[in-house]
Amino acid sequence: MPKDHGIGASQKRREDVRFLTGAGQYTDDINVHGQAYVYFLRSDVAHGKINSIDTAAASAMPGVVRIFTGADFEGVGGLPCGWQVTDKHGEAMKEPAHPVLAQGKVRHVGDPIAAVVADSLEQARNAAEAIDVDIEELPAVVDMKAALNAGATKVHDDLSDNLCYDWQFGTDTETVDAAFAAAAHVTKLELRNNRLVANPMEPRVALGEYNRAKDESTLYTTSQNPHVIRLLMGAFVLGIPEHKLRVVAPDVGGGFGTKIFHYAEEAFCTFASRKINRAVKWTSSRSEAFMSDAHGRDHVSTIELALDADNNFTALRTDTYANMGAYLSTFASCTPTWLHGTLMAGNYKTPAVQVNVKAVFTNTVPVDAYRGAGRPEATFQLERVIDKAARELGVDPIKLRRQNFITSFPYATPVAVEYDTGDYNATMDKMEELMDIPGFAARRAASEAKGKLRGLGINCFIEACGIAPSNLVGQLGARAGLYDAATVRVNATGSISVMVGAHSHGQGHETVFPQVVAEMLGIDESMIDIVHGDSSKIPFGMGTYGSRSLAVCGSAMVRATEKIINKAKKIAAHLMEASEADIELKDGQFSVAGTDKSVAWGDVTLAAYVPHNYPLEDIEPGLEETAFYDPANFTYPAGAYACEVEVDPDTGKVTIEKFVSADDFGNVVNPMIVEGQVHGGIAQGIGQALLENCAYDENGQLLSASYMDYAMPRASDLPHMANYTVDHSCQTPCTHNPLGVKGCGEAGAIGSPPTVVNAVLDALNSAGHKVAHIDMPVSPSRVWEAMNS
Amino acid sequence: MYAFDIERPTTVAEAVAALKDEDAQALSGGQTLIPTLKQRLASPSKLVSLSGIAETKGVSADGGTVTVGGGTTHAAVAAGASAYPALAALAGGIGDPAVRNRGTIGGSVANNDPAACYPAAVLGSGATVVTNAREIAADDYFQGMFTTALDEGEIITAVKFPVPEKAAYIKFEQPASRFALVGVFVAKYADGVRVAVTGASEEGVFRWTEAEAALSGNFSAGALDGLSVSADGMISDLHGTGAYRAHLVAVLTKRAVAAAG
């Protein structure tokens, strides 16, 4: 019998009642009396010098309250970067100023030039059209390699060039070179990890409100981490102390990473509301989102794998160009380094691994973390090169991977991290079983009978989640701690509110977190609610990204609940006149071991708040505890994925016929929600592999600026449910957090893109087309061209 | 959107009169025009809604001709053009249900988007575009992308399709917009075969006359073996090169012939 309560129960998501009935409260649903609206006039050129901005005529238009330009932000801080990367020469990365509104130059299409605040959005937009901006267009820097050529146009005139940093990590060059020199076989591959637009269903929104009487600001914003925004905007941009600044992220309709970062529009609305003493609201249009939400990925890499005569991996070397865009977004610098280089060993015991990354400024929208953040880029390179090596050597790609698996744990990789636990053969076994590998030949024959090519793609992955041990990331350049926090407030009648630093924007925390507390206390989930998203209500936690919520914030909640149990046992011991050591808690009852004495959970909680009969000399009344939890290590979810595709040789169109994921997430609290996370992640990964393509032309114009040209995956692009299996039955619990959980939010998006591309290449090569690689998205046109070139 | 006035005539005559105002524009299903207005790419001072004109709605079949009123939605054609199954199927494959329940044949044919589906059916059937003022043969009507023979203020009231012996439309979707990356409409009439191609050419919808000649003698996919269209003048963009589109024209024409039976 599957459990229906506590840890392991597939409880339906309680938050869906409001999401599915239109009763959610998103930022755009919040309106403040007398609010004004802002419209941002954005650059339509990729690179240009601002000669002048004349707002006189526009200011006189109906409804205009005030027009702001970069000049209004002199002396105000720029948007900060949260991670300082040190390059291979020991120098700090280049950190150009990132003003809230452009100052002197515009650096990408969408860069805000001026902000019109008016009584209505329509009036603001009308006035924006009347602003006279004289911009002298400059050559645009778009291609990363060209950006690094001597004499290339500079995105930032005050920097020496367009190189943000040149980073090297892992095994030393001499050792790696020697391993390559001694190799029996070397496989090399050049590839691009395509730039993506996150496209959460809810566009970004910011509403800044100022209470002059109390000198307090409130920002309502679409964020994954309200406390991070309060810290960055308060301390670095606007200089508002924490006790005068409240940041609220209410219901948020999807984030996928792009709502982690601190954006200009948030700072603007807060700043402007203080200047005009009136609330200011901004709601992004979808078109604005394409040119102002941080983009994802965009790496160009060369990867080389060395093997000995027995096909053991002996060395790996990568050389990556990572696009930063025009400015450094909040975590842009760490994504291609510490979230990418540290995962380059993958699931394999390759003794020498060296990662080289050049981060480059270009006249494009800033690029930052997007579901998986660095780990998909690492996995894609590694698993593509392994697949290519298998084909070149004529060996079975499953066998080649198995032969090189890490099999004993803990395992310290050459790229700094230590995997605590895992069993890669177990997930591979599970994947092979579910995929029915022996049946592939017959399925291929059936496809061929229909005139289609069929391919099988295999992929393994590992990721680092549960971000992150603060002391470690501090050494690596993080400018923030990455612990989390929870307060468990038990009320007098026994109901509980848990205030958490994690933020739920689709993940289902409101359902899952109570399951954990309910399990620990033996009470019903309906007695427990989660409070999240409001800096004035929750402890200073760091929010949700990097599959960290349950592993880090959930652990804080466990620790706080343990404190509650300890105190409650003291109270129960007093009530039953027994020794605290003899008190047991089971099914919401405290009992004295070996006796039939017991008191109920509610009796104890009531005693805490009505302390008539209470050990006041020993403990305080009340029952509320807070815990901060800083993880000892990352967690390392891993898995084996497989997919079968059909390729139409006449059109190049790829369809996914069968997909299997076998993941090891450690312990699983709500299997249904985990499966939903993996389904969604795989859909996004398939989107990246087959459809999504954020492209610029050579002038820095965004070609895929709307859904007319940017292809999102739809249900019909995914395999039928009958041929789509997500499995998480292989479980090696995390060894260092109290729940033994690893995190499941990003796995699907990390594991699926190489699986799909490997399958397409298997289909083509098995049919005699010698195609080494196709860049994502593997569109019909690209497949057909690869087959016919 | 900029501010505009709106009129809601109930007859073609009233609509034509209302459109005489400078800067007035016809509004039908709004599936193309409303997004354009929202992006402030057009600024008509007055919109003349055609949605309330009953005489331009509906599908009728009579003596080998299917007549579709200019204000008939794609959904209504999909459901009602059973006398011309290839046309009904084409209409049923446009956009999504919301688009099909609002968008109209008149709007689509007036707009003449180079990737739209209806132009292929109109040209491929040798249909007649009927307006408030005249009847225009399909071969004279389409004049390059977004360009037609319509005069200022002229309203499409109906499109008359001669029903062929056999026909089929095959659309290869552009992955983002799901308009036609290339779409081919093939129709076999007693006096010959017509092949119309949408999505592919920088000149908009066009007839592939070599394929028509080959198929008129032998209506089978095999008759097209060795035939190809030139990549010159084909659209080349993010979603496919001109060479790829030219290749698809040949592939889809064969498939359309096979589907027509």
Ligand SMILES: Cc1cc2nc3c(=O)[nH]c(=O)nc-3n(C[C@H](O)[C@H](O)[C@H](O)COP(=O)(O)OP(=O)(O)OC[C@H]3O[C@@H](n4cnc5c(N)ncnc54)[C@H](O)[C@@H]3O)c2cc1C
């Ligand atoms: C999401 C989406 C997907 C789509 N997918 C497809 C697709 O796959 N294939 C496809 O072919 N199309 C597609 N379309 C376009 C759709 O078919 C439109 O409905 C059609 O192009 C315009 O028809 P409408 O009635 O909406 O016209 P409107 O938008 O109202 O008008 C369009 C233009 O035609 C003029 N006009 C309208 N009616 C008349 C008339 N009777 N006489 C003269 N001029 C007139 C208007 O003044 C305007 O200039 C899609 C649209 C959307 C929004």
